[in-house]
Amino acid sequence: xxxxxxxxxxxxxxxxxxxxxxxxxxxxxxxxxxxxxxxxxxxxxxxxxxxxxxxxxxxxxxxxxxxxxxxxxxxxxxxxxxxxxxxxxxxxxxxxxxxxxxxxxxxxxxxxxxxxxxxxxxxxx
Amino acid sequence: xxxxxxxxxxxxxxxxxxxxxxxxxxxxxxxxxxxxxxxxxxxxxxxxxxxxxxxxxxxxxxxxxxxxxxxxxxxxxxxxxxxxxxxxxxxxxxxxxxxxxxxxxxxxxxxxxxxxxxxxxxxxxxxxxxxxxxxxxxxxxxxxxxxxxxxxxxxxxxxxxxxxxxxxxxxxxxxxxxxxxxxxxxxxxxxxxxxxxxxxxxxxxxxxxxxxxxxxxxxxxxxxxxxxxxxxxxxxxxxxxxxxxxxxxxxxxxxxxxxxxxxxxxxxxxxxxxxxxxxxxxxxxxxxxxxxxxxxxxxxxxxxxxxxxxxxxxxxxxxxxxxxxxxxxxxxxxxxxxxxxxxxxxxxxxxxxxxxxxxxxxxxxxxxxxxxxxxxxxxxxxxxxxxxxxxxxxxxxxxxxxxxxxxxxxxxxxxxxxxxxxxxxxxxxxxxxxxxxxxxxxxxxxxxxxxxxxxxxxxxxxxxxxxxxxxxxxxxxxxxxxxxxxxxxxxxxxxxxxxxxxxxxxxxxxxxxxxxxxxxxxxxxxxx
Numbered sequence: 001x002x003x004x005x006x007x008x009x010x011x012x013x014x015x016x017x018x019x020x021x022x023x024x025x026x027x028x029x030x031x032x033x034x035x036x037x038x039x040x041x042x043x044x045x046x047x048x049x050x051x052x053x054x055x056x057x058x059x060x061x062x063x064x065x066x067x068x069x070x071x072x073x074x075x076x077x078x079x080x081x082x083x084x085x086x087x088x089x090x091x092x093x094x095x096x097x098x099x100x101x102x103x104x105x106x107x108x109x110x111x112x113x114x115x116x117x118x119x120x121x122x123x124x125x
Numbered sequence: 126x127x128x129x130x131x132x133x134x135x136x137x138x139x140x141x142x143x144x145x146x147x148x149x150x151x152x153x154x155x156x157x158x159x160x161x162x163x164x165x166x167x168x169x170x171x172x173x174x175x176x177x178x179x180x181x182x183x184x185x186x187x188x189x190x191x192x193x194x195x196x197x198x199x200x201x202x203x204x205x206x207x208x209x210x211x212x213x214x215x216x217x218x219x220x221x222x223x224x225x226x227x228x229x230x231x232x233x234x235x236x237x238x239x240x241x242x243x244x245x246x247x248x249x250x251x252x253x254x255x256x257x258x259x260x261x262x263x264x265x266x267x268x269x270x271x272x273x274x275x276x277x278x279x280x281x282x283x284x285x286x287x288x289x290x291x292x293x294x295x296x297x298x299x300x301x302x303x304x305x306x307x308x309x310x311x312x313x314x315x316x317x318x319x320x321x322x323x324x325x326x327x328x329x330x331x332x333x334x335x336x337x338x339x340x341x342x343x344x345x346x347x348x349x350x351x352x353x354x355x356x357x358x359x360x361x362x363x364x365x366x367x368x369x370x371x372x373x374x375x376x377x378x379x380x381x382x383x384x385x386x387x388x389x390x391x392x393x394x395x396x397x398x399x400x401x402x403x404x405x406x407x408x409x410x411x412x413x414x415x416x417x418x419x420x421x422x423x424x425x426x427x428x429x430x431x432x433x434x435x436x437x438x439x440x441x442x443x444x445x446x447x448x449x450x451x452x453x454x455x456x457x458x459x460x461x462x463x464x465x466x467x468x469x470x471x472x473x474x475x476x477x478x479x480x481x482x483x484x485x486x487x488x489x490x491x492x493x494x495x496x497x498x499x500x501x502x503x504x505x506x507x508x509x510x511x512x513x514x515x516x517x518x519x520x521x522x523x524x525x526x527x528x529x530x531x532x533x534x535x536x537x538x539x540x541x542x543x544x545x546x547x548x549x550x551x552x553x554x555x556x557x558x559x560x561x562x563x564x565x566x567x568x569x570x571x572x573x574x575x576x577x578x579x580x581x582x583x584x585x586x587x588x589x590x591x592x593x594x595x596x597x598x599x600x601x602x603x604x605x606x607x608x609x610x611x612x613x614x615x616x617x618x619x620x621x622x623x624x625x626x627x628x629x630x631x632x633x634x635x636x637x638x639x640x641x642x643x644x645x646x647x648x649x650x651x652x653x
Contacts, residue, residue, distance in 0.1 A: 020316070028312060039322050046330025073329070076278055080322060083285045087315055090292055094311065098304040113306035113383050121442040122505055122576055122584055 005045045012038035023106050025095045032091065036084035040077045047073030142211045152195040153207045153220045156230060156269035159188055164262030174253045178245040181258035185238040188265065192234045196227040200630070204637070204647040206275070214275075214648050215336035221275035223644055224634035225475060228627075229402055230272045232479045235616065236394040236486040237265050239609035243490050244387035246605040247497075252298050252385070260297075263290035264391065271399050275648060277325050277411070278335045280403065284318050284367070291396060294388045295380065306383030313376040314367065321363035321403075327356050338648035341411050341641045357415020360407050361423070368400030370460055371430040374453050378437065381452070382445035382502075386493020389445055393452050394486030398478050401459045408463060409471055410638045416466055423464035428558040430457030435565035439572075442503045444492050447573055448485070451528055454562055455481045461559065462543050465550055471635035473542030476627055480527070480535040480620065487613035488524045491517060494606050495577055498596040505584040507577040512592025517607055518578045520614045525574050527617045529567035535620035538628065 016038055019031025047070040055071040057064050095105075102110050137143060163184035170177045199205055199222050208217035222230075241261060248257055267287025274280050291314075295307045329335060331351045332343045347353065366373040377397070381389050408416040416423070434454025441447035455477065462474025494517055499507040511518040527534035540559055547556035581590030598606060620627055637643055 025308070032312070032315065035316075035319055039319055039326065042323060043326035043329070046326050048330075072335075073326075076326070076329070079278070079282060083282070087285075087289065087311075090289065091311055091315075094292075094296065094304070094307060097299070098308055101299075101301050101304050107308075110305045110308070112302040112304070113309065114379050118442060119505070121440065121572075 001049050001051075002045050005041060005049070009038050009042045009045065012041065023108050025098070025105050025107065028107075029088065029091060029095060032084075033088060036080070036088070040080050040084075043076050043080065044073050140213060140216075142208060142213060142217075146207065149198050149202075150205055150207050152191060152198055153205050153222045153273060155191045156188060156195070156234070156273065157220075157266050159184065159191060160262045160266035160269060163187075164259045164266065167259045167262060168256065171254055171256060171259070174250045177253065177258050178241075181261065182238070182241050182245070184262065185234065185241050185265070188234045188269075189231070189238055192227065192231040192269070195222050196231050198222075199224055199227040200633075204644050206647050215334045215339035218279050219275035219336060219338070219648055220273050221338070221644065221648055222273050223637050223647075224630055225402070225405065225638060226272040228475070228630050228634060229398065229478060229482070230269050232482045233268050233272070233395050233398075234265070236482050236613070237261065237268075237391065239486060239490065239613050240387050240391045240394075243390070243493070243606060243609040244385075246602050247387045247493060248297070248385055255297055256293065257297055257387075260290045260293040261391070264294065264395070266290075268395055268399055272402060275337050276335050277328065277337060277340065277407075280406075281318065281322055281325055284321065284399070284403075287396070287399065288314055288318060291392060294391070295384045297388065298385060300383070302383045306380035309376050310380035317363050317366035317373075317400075319363075320359055320366065324356050324359035324363060327352065327359065331356065336648065337406070337411050338641070338645040341645055342649070344412055344414065353412065353414050354418050357408070357412050357419060360412070360415065361404070361419060364400050364404045364407065365426070365460075366400075368397050368404060368456050368460075369453050370426055370456060371433045371453070374430070374433075374456075377453060378441075378446050378449045381449045382443055386445070386489060386496065390486045390489035390493065393448065393489050394482045397452055397456055398459075398482050401456060401463075401474070401478055404460070404463055405471065405474065405638060409466065410641050410644070413466075413639075416463070420464050420466060423460060424552065424555055427457050427461035427464055428555060430454070430460060431558055431562040432457075432565070435562045435569060438569035439565065441569075442505060444496065444502055444504060444507070444573060444577065445489065447504075447569060448488055448492060451488075451566060451570065452481070452485055454566060455485065455528075458540065458543055458559060458562070461555055462539075462546060465543075465546050465552070465555075466639075467546055467550060468632065468635050468639060469542060469549060470546035471638055472628070472631040473539050473546050475631040475634050476542060476624075477539035479627060479631075480539055480617070483613050483620075484524055484527045484534075484536060484617050487520070487610045487617065488528060490606075490610040490613070491521045491524060494598075494610070495521070497606070498594045498598065499577065500594075500596045501583075504573060504576045508580040508582040508584070508586055509592040509594045511578040512581075513594035513596070514598070514603075514607070516611065518574075520607070520610050521574055521578065523614045523618060524610070525567075525570040527614075527621070528570055530563040531567070533618070533621045535617045535624070537621060538624045542628070542631075 016035035055068045204223040270283035369377040437450035459474045462470040527536040530536040530540040
């Protein structure tokens with residue numbers, strides 16, 4: 001079961017990295033979403049998968065009496081989902097604002113922070 | 126279904142910490158709580174800029190005091206531990222203040238205090254109203270949380286708090302260059318923390334726990350097929366990107382010079398050093414097997430980073446971009462100390478981190494004042510600043526010498542320690558690279574000083590011309606803008622003349638990292 005999910009995680013990572021290598025900011029953002037999903041699936045799978053056994057201890061016991069689903073990766077994935085969607089929201093607004101101010105969606109045409117063709121620094125002292 | 130009161134009596138002492146918490150232990154969580162509450166208070170005051178500045182500075186003075194008290198307590202008693210919710214470690218999330226975390230937290234709060242005072246006059250009131258001070262507090266919460274946490278996933282969460290606060294800071298002002306720089310910064314740093322998260326997920330899958338002390342113990346008992354090398358490589362990738370190690374450094378010169386000077390100073394001083402701290406913690410203490418496997422690679426990456434940083438600085442005309450390359454060069458020296466892995470090497474890396482936090486923040490602040498006086502940011506257009514402000518020229522010269530590693534300033538000692546560590550390990554090329562970097566840094570920073578301060582005006586002014594600058598600072602502005610870098614320069618001089626306490630702290634911290642039995646005992650063994 002984990003091998004199938006591991007292959008799926010690999011496919012997600014490949015897609016995300018391909019999108020991240022694009023020059024179009026929108027594609028990079030979509031790559032970011034896919035990357036977030038890949039990481040969440042990875043965390044979930046590394047906690048080992050158990051089918052249909054909720055992580056609940058029987059009423060008269062102190063410890064679980066059989067193999068239960070692992071609740072910790074679920075908490076980690078929830079945290080990661082919240083963090084990545086808040087980042088995505090901020091970056092969407094930033095990309096839109098950059099598109100408005102710089103007039104382009106292509107990273108190769110954005111030359112404000114690192115201007116092309118800058119003269120060499122002054123030689124000597 | 127069992128109802129409460131019918132004989133269901135769990136033994137709480139088996140799961141929770143039942144002993145009362147001594148009052149000194151609350152210092153561990155105090156930096157994070159203080160900064161978060163103060164940030165919330167400052168958000169409520171966002172309409173009143175002058176009051177906001179004063180309250181923020183008061184809060185940061187409080188943070189300096191709290192981190193100093195924490196450092197004193199750690200020096201007296203060893204690692205101080207507090208576990209959230211009183212759940213026994215390794216199930217509860219622990220905050221652990223050891224010598225390394227407490228020292229860096231104190232240095233970071235000093236740098237943040239200087240920036241907060243500087244920002245009172247550096248930012249236009251409209252920009253401040255949008256929340257420079259609340260974001261600053263959130264950033265400090267992230268920094269202190271990262272430095273003091275004892276749980277790997279909690280470290281990721283504090284990294285993200287730090288990151289999103291820095292996004293807010295980098296776009297304050299909304300200029301075109303800032304938006305461009307912010308995009309590069311945001312996307313690449315997000316990628317870095319995602320690699321960190323991937324490594325954390327895989328590490329959890331391998332060892333089954335997230336508590337750093339527990340992981341350090343379980344790493345020794347792993348079955349032979351465990352993917353230790355892959356996990357270490359992913360951690361190195363994530364933290365090296367955050368710390369701007371070559372070849373993952375290109376986002377730094379693309380973004381650090383775009384926001385206001387106070388924001389640049391904060392980033393340059395704190396953010397890369399938090400990445401370096403994470404490398405120290407994870408590679409040296411939690412997963413030493415990973416450091417041993419990649420030691421050669423890390424040594425050569427360190428050499429490359431040091432030299433590319435210094436050569437990149439030589440190629441820059443924009444003053445703050447030049448300083449960005451010097452930050453990268455400093456990270457190279459820190460990485461060299463980590464890669465060596467000996468007590469001397471790790472101690473050298475720690476001393477350099479403290480020095481870099483203070484000296485680079487101060488340099489950026491001084492560069493901000495210089496740009497304001499010269500009304501330009503490129504070396505060709507700056508000039509005459511020594512006549513305009515002799516105090517600023519003195520401070521900048523002190524900081525230039527400190528960054529280059531000349532005595533009697535604070536940059537000398539970590540370079541000595543790292544070079545000594547390299548020579549003890551018979552890595553001649555590494556020692557030569559450290560010394561060559563010092564020379565190149567002196568050249569780059571010294572040239573910037575010569576052009577901006579000694580020359581009488583912009584490029585083309587004849588030698589011997591009188592030094593004047595177009596900008597003017599009123600007396601009040603001069604006090605608030607020049608005293609923070611002056612105070613940090615005094616700290617640099619003090620550390621240079623009396624380095625013994627810092628060297629002792631670094632030696633203690635390095636010993637605690639290389640032999641984590643004290644740390645592990647404090648976290649896992651302290652509760653009965």
